[in-house]
Amino acid sequence: MVDWDALEAAGIADVRGRAALIEYLDGLGFTTEQMADAERRGRLFGLAGDVVGRSGPPDYTLRTAAEAVGVSVADVAQAWRMLGLTVPAPDAFTLSQADVDALATWAAMRAYLGEQVDGFLRMLGVTMARLAEAESSMIRIGEPEMWLGHTHSELRTARAWRMVAEFIPRIGAMIDAVHRQHQVSTRTFLEGLAGGPSASMVCGVGFADLTGFTALTQELTSSELATLLTDFGGGVADAVHADGGRVVKFIGDAVMWVSATPELLVKAATDLVDHPKARRARLRVRAGVGYGEMLAINGDYFGTPVNLAARLVDAAAPGQVLAGPCVRDALPHWPASELEPLTLKGFNQPVPAYDMCPRADR
Template sequence: MTPESQPRRAPRGVTAAEFAAAGLYDPAAPNAADRLGLLEWFVEQGLSLEQMVHGLRDGALTGLAADLALRPGERLRLEELATELDMRAEHIQRIRLAAGLPPAEPDAPVFTPDDAAILRAFQVGAELFGQPFVLPFARVVGSALARIAEATIALYLVNVERPLVEASARELALAQANLEAMRSLKSIPPVLEALFRAHLANAIRRSRRARARAGSDLAQMTVGFVDLVGFTPLSRQLSSQELGALVDRFETQANDITTARDGRLVKIIGDEVMFVAVDAAAACDIALTLVDRFRADASVMPRGGLATGTLLMRGGDYYGPVVNLASRVAELAVPREVLVTTEVVAEAGADGLCFEPAGKRMLKGFDEPVTLYAAGRATTSQ
């Protein structure tokens, strides 16, 4: 038998025939050479035939090497992990659920050394702050990290995978790009830690200012809501790329404007943002500036509502009647109008602002009519 007629053998002794027998490779397929190159590369990365078969079955063959690199290490079952940590299995599942992770099958070897480290950290937290407070904190952390994870995927899909797919890249190129992107994630934890410390310092400063006039977990602040009138019908007319660009623009403007004025963008709910600021005048400036940034856009028109008072700080969010009031006030505003309550006017003063009476309004959920004002910029003649 000549060398050319011998069965092609992938690295570490796996032949093309073995790939074919496993259902991974069809020598008659148009992409046979590309698929064989991918499988040989998998073997070079240390992947087994069984792992490849699972990847093909799950429809994630080109992402297989990256998936395995994401969570390396020996895998434990739930009871094995519980024994190692001296924790009840039910408690482990409860922490996972709070952190936004689905329950693990009892007999599935899914837990890595990283999972053990996470659970140990929650044990320490329970000893410091008490068990009842650990799970709500886990929900906040899990929710924030889930959003970061989704944003990471979107960043990769739009900027790396889509160009490769549009260029008809080979499976091997897609798999290598996946693995390279996954390995680059090693740089993220130090960045997240540094950013967390910076945000924590800022949050401590803001909390101290707000709590100087209120109780322990209560804050005296101004809360605002700004939404885009016309967004829903417009979203049905735009392409996905155009809609994404509009959403990015709104979120970017809301974040930059709020942060530059020492406020905090609490959350984005579709076409609406919620923010808080210790200084009422700054809150007015945030809402008015956001309206101004879209003034030339006839397709969407921002409007806003602000209220000042005591807020309950809990889990990175804010609650209480004042929050509900600001939300209802925003719903009453006409496009390009910012309505505020009497308390906002009293706190903000007249420094660069003016407030025109907008009458008394009945708001859903409130028994008494609420006096409102339309906020604006003061002119030199005022």
């Protein structure tokens, strides 16, 4: 039974006019105190979903979390910042048991593996932030009733947010399963490379991007553009993975990937520049590839082969796969056209260049 007088006394505005929302929340078991707290934060309509979406009740402060983990408050605050999260006041109850368990994992990893774990923590924060952005984009498109400005009904928005929020713990389980699969895939990839227990490795790296994309953005609606980018991104990943490579990152309308051998590298590049989805969308793809020793750290790759591949893709024409001497020397029998040496930013001397995908119809 809803105690309307208690809710009104607790500071909830217009309790009778919002009866449907309050009865919904009461039916889910929320107390007067919980509803009043949500009202103070302007989130009474979001209470039903907010509880499901959180990692647990806020039983810890920054100070008590530090005590539980066995590190200083400053260390916990720094870890929170590295994750890209807002550091709360030291004595505000904002952290859950799951948050403390996560911090304990970070502290144990740091004690065993050293300060390089901090770079991992930053990458984890960036990755989770991008994941949250992707989820938000998906929700905006797929469930407009999540937005109060669209429904003008707190109850409809509360129900919609509750339904969406119930996917959050399931997505967490999905992330765990996919992470484990990628760990196996990464280990297999690394075991196929020459090298030892260091951050350096010898492999191939490629960049590919779309030409004609900017003009196409002026012709397509936002929905059509989103579909195009999603379809093309999926097609690119499929092509790279089919040729034994690993996608490192997408950068706008470009992709960076790594391959274990020069042959697999160029095979992936030629498959990308002739990608059927791009052709159907009236887009052309160009690529630049490099091979050699590079530094792999925090999920990214650095070094001269990376810089060269990035400069070569900028110099490539639509349908071209440009490579430097290291790739060409490793594939002497691959059909290729030698080009005039290229003057590339960051390189003191003109770089010999080869089109590894010569086409008569370009």
